[in-house]
Amino acid sequence: MNIDMIRASAARAEGHVRRTPLLNSHFLDEIAGRRVWIKPECLQHTGSFKFRGAWSALSSLNPEARAKGVIAYSSGNHAQGVALASKMHGAPAVIIMPKDSPRLKIANTRAYGAEVVLYDRAGESREEIGAKLAEERGLTLIKPYDEPQVIAGQGTTGLEIAQQAAEAGIENADVIVCCGGGGLTSGIALALEAEAPSFRVRPAEPEGFDDAARSLAQGKIVGNARPLGSICDAIVTPQPGDLTYPIMQRLAGPGLVVSDDEALQAMAQAFNRLKLVAEPGGAVALAAALFRGDEIEGDDVIVTISGGNVDAEMFERALQTRG
Amino acid sequence: MNIDMIRASAARAEGHVRRTPLLNSHFLDEIAGRRVWIKPECLQHTGSFKFRGAWSALSSLNPEARAKGVIAYSSGNHAQGVALASKMHGAPAVIIMPKDSPRLKIANTRAYGAEVVLYDRAGESREEIGAKLAEERGLTLIKPYDEPQVIAGQGTTGLEIAQQAAEAGIENADVIVCCGGGGLTSGIALALEAEAPSFRVRPAEPEGFDDAARSLAQGKIVGNARPLGSICDAIVTPQPGDLTYPIMQRLAGPGLVVSDDEALQAMAQAFNRLKLVAEPGGAVALAAALFRGDEIEGDDVIVTISGGNVDAEMFERALQTRG
Structure with a gap:
């Protein structure tokens, strides 16, 4: 895995994969106490970065x-x-x-x-x-994350982030990535290593399913106690991948962990302030930016909204969640 | 009012006004029976094209x-x-x-x-x-629509549509625009007259508040029977503007009119298929594309989602609307 594979993947994606915008909102900046930038992969074809x-x-x-x-x-x-x-x-x-x-x-x-x-x-x-x-x-x-060409494709998100951050004048950012098996996190980390090496990549996960955070903290791959049972189902995997973990260990961390309730609150903020539909797992990075500010260093924070494939019932639950 | 004012406005907007993407979904194409493209101004700063x-x-x-x-x-x-x-x-x-x-x-x-x-x-x-x-x-x-520089600003949406349509290979499109006082409709019409003259600009309005459609049909400005009372409040105005109407008369029409229920259904489709939050008035153009296909000529239809400033209660009502 290297940056050339990501660049080659980006060239093959040209005109087929959506270049998602980089969005922001004064209201989110105020909650977070710093500038918050959103990379909305819910707007990607099929509603997720996948x-x-x-x-x-x-x-x-x-x-x-x-x-x-x-x-x-x-x-x-x-x-x-x-x-x-x-x-x-x-x-x-x-x-x-x-x-x-x-x-x-x-x-x-x-x-x-x-x-x-x-x-x-x-x-x-x-x-x-x-x-x-x-x-x-x-x-x-086609494996979901532990596959070099899949990681390279997810890494194209990182190339876009680097370019859009430069255009927006962002110099010192934590980049928080919704993390399941680690394909998106490791891909973005490799892209930013080459294109924005001062940025820090931080995986975000839901409580109880923070295998990436604990693996990074312990220096070895560890799994979750339960295989299933989070509302953030889209990003729940048993443990980091054999290919993705070493990349994350070298380039990403420490992990950020949020509660289901915080993920739901972040979905409500995305609705109100960004006019975006986020799924619970897709909102954990935004939740970390909004509610875990004391664990973040950068003047700016860039977050992925990794997907928006949520049913009406769960979305209504999020809208009824009050912080 | 002319294209040079719109181009000058676009130059002043560079780096400040968001260039919103042009989105699509196979599922929406299937409902409409033609290709449907969405210009999501709900993603604009403050959640609307305004x-x-x-x-x-x-x-x-x-x-x-x-x-x-x-x-x-x-x-x-x-x-x-x-x-x-x-x-x-x-x-x-x-x-x-x-x-x-x-x-x-x-x-x-x-x-x-x-x-x-x-x-x-x-x-x-x-x-x-x-x-x-x-x-x-x-x-x-600063008047909301009957003001040349405001019309010029809304017209920058049309410049982007022309460029993005060319990139997407769209040659023959109806461009349906959510229409209140006509600022967005007339601005887009002026831009497309210069940049994509084969496109047809069509205002879309809610039933009972179709002053633009009736004014265009009668060849003179006429108003609505009621001043208020639509769920599409964001685009309800008493009648077309003195500046916007002559532009629309020359370049736009005929108007398309949808029911409140169709606007709510279009909001639900935007949620499911585009991961976008549309307000009722912002969804009337998409509703026309999906449910008034027999009144549309083009192989392609491009619609604005003009805004997304909707409260949770109304949004939940839309999600519970089944077509």
Whole structure:
């Protein structure tokens, strides 16, 4: 993994991946006590940054592999990213999803043109099903984060941040990144190492699912006590990736941890002050900027809103949360 | 009014007014039966396009007039736009607002640095109060739409649309614009006359407040039966402006009219598919694109989301509206 891969990924993404703006609001600056800048990846195609990594992976395949198709395991943002990126490349995509996934997610993934294969979480192994299909059809597996071309794609977010920060005159910033498996965090860290080396990259996670923060603090990969159960489901993973962790260890940290209630408050602020729809996991970095100011150094703080795929019920819950 | 004023306004706005992106969604294309492109002015500073016109007016004042300050009558998006543009210019701003305005709107306008003067709708004339203050302090009145520099500022939206449409390969589009007094509609129409003359500009309004559509159909300015009472309050005005109407008559129409329920449905689609917060009046153009397809000619349709300043209660109502 290096900056050249990210630059090459950015060149392949030109005209296909959205360059999201860098936004701000006087009201958020006031809450945070410093200038707050927002990189809204909820405005990316499919509503999350995952489209960047998916586009990067698809566009790096050789034509023969692409024609055979790709496969991914996901019920969430990665599924939609791979489905749409495949459709735009004219490549078949198979997405393995749990049978009990929300119907809307299954419908959306199909609407992006993917073949959805459902499995029973209790009695079936998605890996076995996936391996069989991949072998039969010659499909290429696109992992959600521990995959160099995916990390390179997420890193294009960092190239944009560096350029937009320079245009805005930002010299000394903490860059807080919503962190699941670490693909976005490590990609941005690599990009900023090259393009804005004075910036500090900080992963943000929800309480109880702060595997990246604890791994960075302990100097080794550690997992979470529970596999599931956060409202920030989009960014919950068992532990940092084998590829992403060493990059984060070298370039990112310390981690920031926020409560579910703070994530919901940040969603309400994004609604009121930015006119953006953030999902709970996509709001943890903004929550850290607003409510963990004593753990932040920079005069400026730049945060990702990593996704906006939230249902109406959860969004209404956020709007009813009062700080 | 001419294109040179709009180009000069754009030059003054560089680095201060946000260049909003041009977004799309496969899901919206499917509903509309054609490609739908969104110009999200809800992402503009202060959450609406009104900041463009306010910036344009403030930046065109001579330094002496600017130092004395400006005055505006508004309880809504124009108030916030003038307040922030004035603050950024270091110019005093007085905003005359009804005493019974929502407290949040008053607080926001003050937070943007303006002096808010409250009046009693029943017993006082805001024009008298304003004229007295303006004379005492030498303030310049910034009208919300019937003012050349304001129209020029709104027209910068059209310059961006022309450029972004060319980049996206759009050749034959209806451009649907949320229409109140006609400042945004006439500004965009003038810009596109010069930069994308094959595009058709179409004002969109809510039922019962379709003064622009009826004025264009009858060839003369006509007003609405009721002055108030739409959920689309941000774009309700008594009738088209004396400056904006002749421009619209020459370059825009016919008008498109949608129901309140369709505006709410469009808000829900913007939430689900674009991750954007639209206010009811800001969603009428998207509603027209989605639900009035038989009145639209182009292979592509470009719509403004003119603003996103909506409270949580109204937004929840939109999320609960099912088409």
